[in-house]
Amino acid sequence: MIHGHVVTELQARIDKLSADIDLQKEILKTLERSKIAIQRELNPSAIQWDGFPSRFRAKSSCYAFPHALRLEQSIFPCCFSISAICDICNTWTDIALATPELWAAIHMDKELADRASLLRTWLNRAGSRKLSISLPTDLTEDITTVIRCHGHQLQGLKIFYDRQHIDLVTAAGPFLLLEL
DSSP: OOOHHHHHHHHHHHHHHHHHHHHHHHHHHHHHHHHHHHHHHHOTTOOOGGGSOHHHHHHHHHHHOGGGEEOOSTTOSOEEOHHHHHTTOHHHHHHHHTOGGGGSEEEOOGGGTTOHHHHHHHHHHTTTSOEEEEEOSOOOHHHHHHHHHTGGGEEEEEEOOOGGGTHHHHHSOOOTTOOO
C-alpha cells in the first residue's frame, strides 16, 4: 500500500513532467515556425505571383494539380478542390486566396447545405467573377439569401430540386448572366 505522502510526491513529479513536456512542445512549435520561415527565404525557386495575371495563376493551378479538379457535366467546366491546393504549403494557400478564378465555382454537397457562412466566404473570394454554383435541394433560407446577393454574377446554377424549392429561381433575381 502506498502512503499518502508518497502519492503526493509522485503526483508532484508527474505534474512537473507534464509541465516540462508542454514547455518542450511550445519550444518545438516555435522552432518549426522559424525553420519554415528560413526555408522560404532560402528557396530561390519561390515564384512571386503578384506580377502574373490572375487568369495565368488559375490556369497554372489547373496544370499543377490536375488531380484536384472535379469535372462537372453540363455548365460547370471545373470545380477546384481548393483544400488540396491550400494543403500544400503557405505559398500555395496565399496564391489560392489571391486568385478569384479559383473561387468562381462551387459544388455544395448535402453535408454543406446549411453552411451559409462558407458559401458567403467562398463567393466573396471570387470577387466580381462570373459564378457557377451547384446545390442540393434542401437549402436553408440563409443559403438562398447568399445566392440572391450574388445573383447578378450567376452564370451557371445547378440545383437538384423538387417543386417545393423552385421558388428560389422564380422569386429571386435578377440573374442576368445565367445561361439556360
